[in-house]
Each structure stands twice: as structure tokens, then as C-alpha cells.
Amino acid sequence: MKPLILASQSPRRKQLLEQVQLPFSIQVSNVDENVLEKLPEDLVVSLAYQKAAEVYRQFPTQVVLGADTIVTAGGEILGKPKDAQEAKNTLRKLSGTLHQVLTGVAILSEEKEVTFVEKADVQFFSLTEEEIEDYVKSGEPFDKAGAYGIQGIGATLVESIRGDYFTIVGLPIAKVVRALREFPIQRDPF
Numbered sequence: 380m381k382p383l384i385l386a387s388q389s390p391r392r393k394q395l396l397e398q399v400q401l402p403f404s405i406q407v408s409n410v411d412e413n414v415l416e417k418l419p420e421d422l423v424v425s426l427a428y429q430k431a432a433e434v435y436r437q438f439p440t441q442v443v444l445g446a447d448t449i450v451t452a453g454g455e456i457l458g459k460p461k462d463a464q465e466a467k468n469t470l471r472k473l474s475g476t477l478h479q480v481l482t483g484v485a486i487l488s489e490e491k492e493v494t495f496v497e498k499a500d501v502q503f504f505s506l507t508e509e510e511i512e513d514y515v516k517s518g519e520p521f522d523k524a525g526a527y528g529i530q531g532i533g534a535t536l537v538e539s540i541r542g543d544y545f546t547i548v549g550l551p552i553a554k555v556v557r558a559l560r561e562f563p564i565q566r567d568p569f
């Protein structure tokens with residue numbers, strides 16, 4: 380049985396793995412996220428794979444989990460905003476729209492590799508300029524794809540969702556746990 384490593388600096392991903400009581404450690408990967416695949420589905424899987432692969436190269440006897448989340452709206456990929464201006468522009472684009480959140484997952488081990496992508500639809504309320512300004516001032520948008528966090532103040536921007544809530548937060552935890560059952564990890568509480 381092998382230890383599980385989460386190749387992520389995301390506090391949300393850490394929390395979700397803790398929530399299901401899987402023992403794991405964290406090794407942060409340093410992947411250049413500017414790689415541009417044509418399809419959003421390919422892009423998130425490729426980024427998740429690269430994050431996991433970088434850590435797996437250093438710990439080839441363990442099982443490594445990587446993930447990546449992006450938002451797509453009107454054919455555009457909206458990643459993490461670089462500054463307040465970009466955060467505001469992103470939120471203006473999402474205002475009143477139905478958009479998609481995609482999370483790619485990659486699990487690597489000596490025995491096998493699994494990759495998959497999960498999608499959720501999110502309908503935003505129409506946002507006022509004041510609402511956008513206030514939200515950006517809160518600082519919450521900066522480390523988040525699409526410049527919002529549904530698990531935080533961003534919850535007030537969301538009218539409805541279709542799909543797995545946890546895909547939006549950054550890790551479709553049920554599918555991840557199910558996929559991990561195929562791997563020889565140290566302890567499966569289920």
C-alpha cells in the first residue's frame with residue numbers, strides 16, 4: 380500500500396480530501412499554467428496531468444493526485460485574474476450569464492494512470508458595478524479561476540448550479556475517491 384500525495388497548493392483541495400478522511404501529504408508543483416491546448420477539456424486535463432507528473436517524478440513510489448480548474452464563458456477561458464482590473468473584467472463577463480466550470484483530475488502511480496474532466500454549469504445573477512467593485516475589494520477573486528469562489532462571498536453571485544458543487548470548488552471529490560479505489564493507496568475509509 381502506498382501513500383497518497385496531493386500535488387496542489389489549493390487550500391480547498393486540501394480541505395476536501397480531509398473531509399473524506401483520506402490520509403495524504405502535500406507536495407506543491409510548479410507548472411507553467413500558460414500552456415494552450417485548443418479545447419478547454421484538453422487544457423484542464425493536461426494541466427492536472429503536468430502538476431501530478433512533476434511531483435510523481437520526485438516520488439515515483441507514491442500515488443500522486445493533481446487537479447486544475449478553469450471557467451469558460453462565451454468560448455473564452457477565464458483563469459485566475461492577474462490584478463483587480465482583470466478580476467472586474469472577468470466578473471463583468473460572467474454577470475447574468477450561464478458559464479461552465481471545468482476541473483481536470485490526474486492520478487498517477489507506477490501501476491496505472493487515470494485522468495478525467497468534470498463539468499458544472501453556473502448561472503450568475505446580473506451584477507451591479509458596485510457589487511463587482513465591492514467583491515473585488517474583498518480580495519477573494521485573486522487566487523480563483525473565473526475570479527470568484529462559490530464557497531465564500533462569491534456564493535452571493537450565484538443564482539443556480541447544475542452539476543457537482545465540488546467540481547466548482549476545485550475537486551470533484553466523490554469521483555476522485557471512486558477513482559482512487561483503483562489505486563493501492565494506504566487507507567480507504569469506505
Ligand SMILES: Cc1cn([C@H]2C[C@H](O)[C@@H](COP(=O)(O)OP(=O)(O)OP(=O)(O)O)O2)c(=O)[nH]c1=O
Pocket residue numbers: 386387388389390391407408412430446447448449450459480522523524525527528529530533547548549
Ligand atoms: C470557480 C471557483 C474556483 N476556485 C478555485 C479552485 C482552484 O484552487 C482555483 C483554480 O486554480 P488552479 O490553477 O486550478 O489551482 P491552484 O493554483 O489554486 O492550486 P494548484 O495549481 O497548486 O493545484 O480556483 C474556487 O475555489 N471556487 C470557485 O468557485
